[in-house]
Amino acid sequence: MEPSHSSDQGDSLESECCGNGCANCILDNKPKPSRRAQLSGQPNVILDYADFRLVHKEALMGDDKVLLLHFAYAVGSDKDDCILDIPPGHHVMLRIGSLLRPYSPFWTDFVRKEFKILVKLVLDGPMSQHLADLHIDDVLQFRGPIGSYLHDAKIAKYIIIIAQGVATAPTIPLVEEVLDNEDDMSRICHIVCARDMNHVYFRDRLLEFATYWNYQSCLYLPHQQCDTIVCQEKGHCSQDCDELRKSLRYRERAKIQRFDVHQLDVHVSSINKELLPIIIIAGDSSFQQSIKKIVAAAEFPVFEENIYLL
Ligand SMILES: Cc1cc2nc3c(=O)[nH]c(=O)nc-3n(C[C@H](O)[C@H](O)[C@H](O)COP(=O)(O)OP(=O)(O)OC[C@H]3O[C@@H](n4cnc5c(N)ncnc54)[C@H](O)[C@@H]3O)c2cc1C
Structure with missing residues (x-):
């Protein structure tokens, strides 16, 4: 599928495209802070590529092709002047060298700056290979949040x-x-x-x-x-x-x-x-x-x- 972001953004941004044709390309949509992040007034650590350390890795339900990966902000995770804001329905981009793939966290800790993703490894997939080989304490780079879904609880x-x-x-x-x-x-x-x-x-x-x-x-x-x-x-x-x-x-x-x-x-x-x-x-x-x-x-x-x- 063709990437959805506009073509007039220059080569540097082109190279940032993951090629998935994401419905909400990060290159087109500046992430909006959640209400919680706005209220906190603290910077969101993941707005630019940031280092996250793998703290837990588990094969789910005995299937070694489905991994639960738990990441924690690697730089000063004990610092309390920043937060991790990934609202529901948003995803993050994982970058390893020039390889980019989006993943959708299912759990986020706003204050401790941690998140979890569930990954289905794809046969011969380059990112799948990297993720299968990950060890505890390995550090990966993520950026986000990406998405446009916003739930307004005032409208039933x-x-x-x-x-x-x-x-x-x-x-x-x-x-x-x-x-x-x-x-x-x-x-x-x-x-x-x-x-x-x-x-x-x-x-x-x-x-x-x-x-x-x-x-x-x-x-x-x-x-x-x-x-x-x-x-x-x-x-x-x-x-x-x-x-x-x-x-x-x-x-x-x-x-x-x-x-x-x-x-x-x-x-x-x-x-x-x-x-x-x-x-x-x-x-x-x-x-x-x-x-x-x-x-x-x-x-x-x-x-x-x-x-x-x-
Ligand atoms: C917005 C978004 C969010 C995503 N969130 C997650 C997530 O939370 N967890 C997750 O595991 N993946 C998620 N993905 C898919 C993920 O980004 C990668 O595509 C996937 O991990 C495979 O990457 P790869 O480099 O190993 O293989 P690729 O090079 O991407 O793919 C190798 C081959 O497998 C096919 N393929 C890729 N993904 C799948 C799939 N899921 N089922 C069947 N065939 C597939 C491709 O078409 C290709 O032929 C998401 C994708 C998008 C667009």
Whole structure:
């Protein structure tokens, strides 16, 4: 995909382009400080490339291709005259030499200047190779925040978040932002698309969210398969499979199919029509394109400016 930033910015900026065609290119959008950062009046350490030290690295759910990486600001992290501001829905750019790749933090500590990302390693990917080889205390350079998503808690909305696999990670702070604010009357419908239950990340967190009045989720698991002969022969569980039902936790809903326009219409039919619908799509570019087509074919209208790609 073509990079989205304008071409009149000179060679130095051209070389800063990661080539991903990001919906919100850092070269076009000056990061706006969050309200919290404005109130603090302190500088954001990540506005220019800054050093962050790896403090924890973990393969998630036994899969060594999915890494949870925890970084802490490397220069004077005990200094209290600066902050780390990466608002929900924003990403950061990782630079190693001339190699640039964006990553979306799912957790940030504003005061301690730390953040975590979930990374799916790609076969033969140059950045994936670097990240696979990382050791604790290695220092990497990140810059940001990049993005345009801004949630105004004063306007109640119906927020439909549609996430794919590891891209569920950056949707977690979006949900927390709404649920942590008792005055926020927005409702969230969290759609999580994964191969099967073993590829649903943050499952426990989703179950905690489900205890809130204004949150509901649904998992779409087309390849979920239990050990019974019937489901093994079929290649996947049926929707009324007993094993599947037993594996689900309290208030957990799962569909053995791909998410489609009919499913979107079903979720939307329960909306309070006075709420402004917002769609947030988190996944790789082919996922984003297929979900955008589903949204365009749905019965309810969503303005283009209310569709956000993470
Ligand atoms: C805004 C934004 C945020 C992102 N946030 C994250 C994040 O939080 N975690 C994360 O793991 N990745 C994220 N990515 C993807 C990430 O930037 C890199 O593309 C990825 O880590 C692979 O980099 P690489 O250099 O190893 O391989 P690349 O050279 O980028 O890719 C190698 C090959 O794999 C394909 N590929 C790349 N990524 C994927 C994928 N996810 N699924 C399937 N095929 C793929 C490419 O098309 C290419 O053919 C994000 C991308 C964008 C645009």
